[in-house]
Amino acid sequence: MKIDHYKNIELEKITDPKTKGVTKRVLISPKDGAPNFTMRMFHVETGGYTFHHSHDFEHEVFITEGKGLVISENGSTPVEKGFSVLIEPGEIHQIKNTGETELTFLCLIPNQK
Amino acid sequence: MKIDHYKNIELEKITDPKTKGVTKRVLISPKDGAPNFTMRMFHVETGGYTFHHSHDFEHEVFITEGKGLVISENGSTPVEKGFSVLIEPGEIHQIKNTGETELTFLCLIPNQK
Numbered sequence: 709m710k711i712d713h714y715k716n717i718e719l720e721k722i723t724d725p726k727t728k729g730v731t732k733r734v735l736i737s738p739k740d741g742a743p744n745f746t747m748r749m750f751h752v753e754t755g756g757y758t759f760h761h762s763h764d765f766e767h768e769v770f771i772t773e774g775k776g777l778v779i780s781e782n783g784s785t786p787v788e789k790g791f792s793v794l795i796e797p798g799e800i801h802q803i804k805n806t807g808e809t810e811l812t813f814l815c816l817i818p819n820q821k
Numbered sequence: 822m823k824i825d826h827y828k829n830i831e832l833e834k835i836t837d838p839k840t841k842g843v844t845k846r847v848l849i850s851p852k853d854g855a856p857n858f859t860m861r862m863f864h865v866e867t868g869g870y871t872f873h874h875s876h877d878f879e880h881e882v883f884i885t886e887g888k889g890l891v892i893s894e895n896g897s898t899p900v901e902k903g904f905s906v907l908i909e910p911g912e913i914h915q916i917k918n919t920g921e922t923e924l925t926f927l928c929l930i931p932n933q934k
Binding site: 709710711712713715735736740741742743744745747766770772780785790791794795796797799801814816818 | 824828848853854856857879881891903907908909910914927929931
């Protein structure tokens with residue numbers, strides 16, 4: 709069993725210029741004994757955004773703080789604290805912080821990609 | 822892609838008397854196209870608790886509201902909003918609401934159990 713507050717877990721800066729103002733924490737991963745999927749937390753500064761891309765594995769997202777937009781091939785959908793988002797394998801996606809405070813969300817991925 | 826606020830998703834009462842004051846929402850599941858794992862949200866009333874049990878699949882938990890205890894073979898650990906918990910396959914576990922407000926957490930499980 710691993711029990712910890714996210715603030716105790718290392719914060720990693722995403723440095724790729726295709727993103728803006730994004731940091732990440734890996735809350736639960738195979739290193740902790742997770743057999744099937746990995747829980748990450750992302751923080752996005754006001755005006756920041758994640759990659760605009762697609763890949764062959766899914767994301768399961770839950771917004772824990774803030775407001776933003778989920779961008780897909782079909783347009784933009786406003787989200788805020790309390791929204792869940794399933795991004796299926798192959799779907800183009802990006803998350804932008806359009807609010808006045810930090811946008812924070814969980815994003816889970818399978819271990820086998 | 823599925824995007825929705827949790828309050829729009831059906832609330833199911835857990836009626837088993839081995840639990841107390843627990844309701845559940847299935848936020849993301851294979852019915853939505855999730856290939857590998859399922860995201861559920863649990864609400865536990867003040868004084869309520871989930872099953873005290875173990876099983877052969879993992880839980881990945883994130884506390885979104887409230888305060889409580891995670892009970893394992895090794896004792897009780899206080900948790901509150903912002904804590905993540907990995908319960909590995911086979912580990913005995915229970916979550917109790919010891920706070921004055923509702924305890925809410927995400928609990929993800931693999932689709933193949």
